[in-house]
Amino acid sequence: MSVSSAPSDWHRSLAEAIRDPRVLLESLGLSAELLPGAESAASLFPLMVPGSYRDRMEPGNPLDPLLRQVLPIVEEHAEVAGFLRDAVGDSDSKRAPGLLHKYHGRALLVTTGSCAVHCRYCFRRSYPYQEEPRTLNDWEPAFDVLRQDPSINEIILSGGDPLMLSEVRLSDLLTLCESIPHLSRVRIHSRLPIVLPNRIDAVLTDRLRSSRLTPIMVVHANHPNEIVEDCADSLRRLVESGITTLNQSVLLKGINDSVEALASLSERLINLGVMPYYLHQLDRVQGAAHFEISDERAVEIISALRKCLPGYAVPQLVRELAGELHKVPLI
Ligand SMILES: *Cc1c(COP(=O)(O)O)cnc(C)c1O
Numbered sequence: 336m337s338v339s340s341a342p343s344d345w346h347r348s349l350a351e352a353i354r355d356p357r358v359l360l361e362s363l364g365l366s367a368e369l370l371p372g373a374e375s376a377a378s379l380f381p382l383m384v385p386g387s388y389r390d391r392m393e394p395g396n397p398l399d400p401l402l403r404q405v406l407p408i409v410e411e412h413a414e415v416a417g418f419l420r421d422a423v424g425d426s427d428s429k430r431a432p433g434l435l436h437k438y439h440g441r442a443l444l445v446t447t448g449s450c451a452v453h454c455r456y457c458f459r460r461s462y463p464y465q466e467e468p469r470t471l472n473d474w475e476p477a478f479d480v481l482r483q484d485p486s487i488n489e490i491i492l493s494g495g496d497p498l499m500l501s502e503v504r505l506s507d508l509l510t511l512c513e514s515i516p517h518l519s520r521v522r523i524h525s526r527l528p529i530v531l532p533n534r535i536d537a538v539l540t541d542r543l544r545s546s547r548l549t550p551i552m553v554v555h556a557n558h559p560n561e562i563v564e565d566c567a568d569s570l571r572r573l574v575e576s577g578i579t580t581l582n583q584s585v586l587l588k589g590i591n592d593s594v595e596a597l598a599s600l601s602e603r604l605i606n607l608g609v610m611p612y613y614l615h616q617l618d619r620v621q622g623a624a625h626f627e628i629s630d631e632r633a634v635e636i637i638s639a640l641r642k643c644l645p646g647y648a649v650p651q652l653v654r655e656l657a658g659e660l661h662k663v664p665l666i
């Protein structure tokens with residue numbers, strides 16, 4: 336459903352994303368010893384990483400913080416008590432196919448199961464996306480619920496990644512949202528401004544800016560090395576087009592569980608006009624136990640960040656607990 340016959344840049348970048356562990360390892364000059372583990376864990380959740388993101392990794396470094404977010408490893412096979420397929424009670428909050436409603440005033444649409452990058456710690460890595468709507472007709476029950484519930488004034492487009500939708504499909508969904516009088520804001524939760532920066536083009540920013548709904552973009556970066564060059568440019572385009580842009584991160588062992596990494600991430604974000612929003616304690620999803628750090632350590636890190644950053648640059652440290660009425664601050 337492309338609007339023109341020539342694929343736009345971002346469609347091409349997506350088509351060229353790396354899906355083969357061997358190609359990723361070879362392109363970074365990394366040892367073939369990592370390959371069997373990567374291939375075996377990729378059978379649980381396939382590898383996917385766009386070229387732009389790979390280009391920000393340090394060649395020859397198996398511990399690169401960006402590589403570790405995307406490289407499948409054998410630890411993902413471990414079955415650890417308390418780590419579940421549905422870590423945050425998504426299935427209990429479903430009010431219609433594709434519509435999750437947990438918190439007062441805002442509801443969330445699971446618009447697609449696709450992402451441009453497969454984050455190994457993803458809390459929806461086992462989400463039953465095949466049950467969710469595909470065509471606009473399939474969305475009718477969800478929109479019926481929204482129309483009939485005036486308590487909801489903010490709609491969150493999530494997924495998967497909502498910016499994986501084609502321009503036409505995204506615009507159609509926005510149009511449906513705009514037709515509901517009690518909605519005031521549309522929030523987009525997307526990692527594409529970080530991992531597939533050319534997705535942020537004028538077609539997108541113009542569509543969002545011209546909406547009746549106030550747009551809010553929540554991006555997802557975890558490490559300062561992500562916020563360079565083309566990614567910094569995409570964030571600048573969002574901010575300069577007048578869209579409020581926030582960042583959420585996940586606290587990940589061996590990746591960003593240091594004051595230095597998180598302080599530098601916040602500095603880079605605020606220098607671009609992007610406000611740190613949430614720092615999530617890991618959702619306890621099966622296959623991600625090796626990324627978890629203790630609450631005590633997480634609180635220590637946040638306390639240290641408060642001593643070296645402006646107050647507005649310190650994200651809220653939260654954990655999502657099934658059944659709670661909001662994300663729960665840890666401090
Ligand atoms: C996280 C989440 C939200 C957003 O919560 P905020 O605290 O407003 O950022 C909304 N709905 C669902 C189902 C969520 O999981």
Ligand code: SF4
Nearest residue numbers: 450453454457495526
């Ligand atoms: S981009 Fe978001 S939804 Fe997609 S794999 Fe990463 S964490 Fe999960």
